[in-house]
Amino acid sequence: MSELRFAGKTALVTGGSRGIGRAICHRLAAEGAEILLHYHQDEKAAREVAGASPHFRLFQADLAHPAEIDRLITALGDTRLDFLINNAGVWLPSPVGETTVERMDRILDTNLKGPFWLVNRALPLLNTGARIINISSVAAKTGVAGGRSLYGASKAALESLTRNWALELAPRGILVNAVEPGYLATDMTAAHFRDPAVLRRAIDRHPLGRMSTPEDVADVVAFLCSDDARFITGQSLNVSGGFVI
Numbered sequence: 001m002s003e004l005r006f007a008g009k010t011a012l013v014t015g016g017s018r019g020i021g022r023a024i025c026h027r028l029a030a031e032g033a034e035i036l037l038h039y040h041q042d043e044k045a046a047r048e049v050a051g052a053s054p055h056f057r058l059f060q061a062d063l064a065h066p067a068e069i070d071r072l073i074t075a076l077g078d079t080r081l082d083f084l085i086n087n088a089g090v091w092l093p094s095p096v097g098e099t100t101v102e103r104m105d106r107i108l109d110t111n112l113k114g115p116f117w118l119v120n121r122a123l124p125l126l127n128t129g130a131r132i133i134n135i136s137s138v139a140a141k142t143g144v145a146g147g148r149s150l151y152g153a154s155k156a157a158l159e160s161l162t163r164n165w166a167l168e169l170a171p172r173g174i175l176v177n178a179v180e181p182g183y184l185a186t187d188m189t190a191a192h193f194r195d196p197a198v199l200r201r202a203i204d205r206h207p208l209g210r211m212s213t214p215e216d217v218a219d220v221v222a223f224l225c226s227d228d229a230r231f232i233t234g235q236s237l238n239v240s241g242g243f244v245i
């Protein structure tokens with residue numbers, strides 16, 4: 001079997017400049033995909049992910065704003081997409097009784113409305129048989145300590161979109177799935193895990209003895225993009241190493 005399973009395929013990866021998004025970019029590129037790397041604030045980091053590879057194109061947008069998504073779609077021009085990976089997100093606290101309207105908007109605009117509008121606008125660009133993969137979280141189905149109800153709600157809603165889009169887009173042969181990481185040590189959780197005791201407790205809650213890595217998640221995204229996953233749609237795949245079962 002050829003190692004370059006994704007040669008000739010094009011992937012748009014949101015939030016590709018760091019963390020899980022960066023690992024997804026590298027994983028799909030390693031198998032031959034052309035990567036449309038979306039980034040938000042850090043062009044330098046995005047350039048570092050792309051390196052000298054001719055198979056990367058960079059696109060900047062704040063996905064919390066529909067007008068910015070429209071600008072991104074315009075920049076894509078007549079590009080055809082095989083994989084759309086909705087990865088960009090924020091993990092902000094929203095304690096009940098203390099949350100502002102601005103905080104609520106920031107979480108929902110980024111984690112829920114962003115993917116919704118991007119998929120709506122990208123539909124004409126998606127090839128038959130394309131894959132949409134939404135990076136959700138185990139928080140979609142469980143309570144999370146630390147006052148992050150809106151984060152969990154945004155991911156639960158993203159999973160609802162996943163199931164409904166799977167039905168709506170099946171006639172075009174487009175498969176839609178979600179991936180649910182558990183805890184990862186990325187920039188997103190860096191402040192949370194600065195306390196070694198908190199980090200230790202998180203590791204101890206993993207039956208497999210370690211937290212997830214971005215590569216654990218990226219490998220599952222690659223599987224869902226592959227022909228091996230051709231009959232999987234509308235699913236949310238837990239990639240938490242038993243952290244949440």
Ligand SMILES: NC(=O)c1ccc[n+]([C@@H]2O[C@H](COP(=O)([O-])OP(=O)(O)OC[C@H]3O[C@@H](n4cnc5c(N)ncnc54)[C@H](OP(=O)(O)O)[C@@H]3O)[C@@H](O)[C@H]2O)c1
Nearest residue numbers: 015019020040041062063087088089137181183184186188
């Ligand atoms: N880390 C975990 O433990 C964990 C667990 C479960 C699920 N997840 C999910 O996995 C995904 C990636 O997380 P990560 O750990 O890789 O986080 P990360 O390192 O903090 O990266 C988040 C990415 O999202 C982008 N982003 C945030 N707001 C944006 C906006 N308004 N417009 C466009 N892009 C925006 C960021 O770009 P800028 O920095 O430039 O804003 C960054 O590239 C998220 O959806 C997250 O919810 C993470």
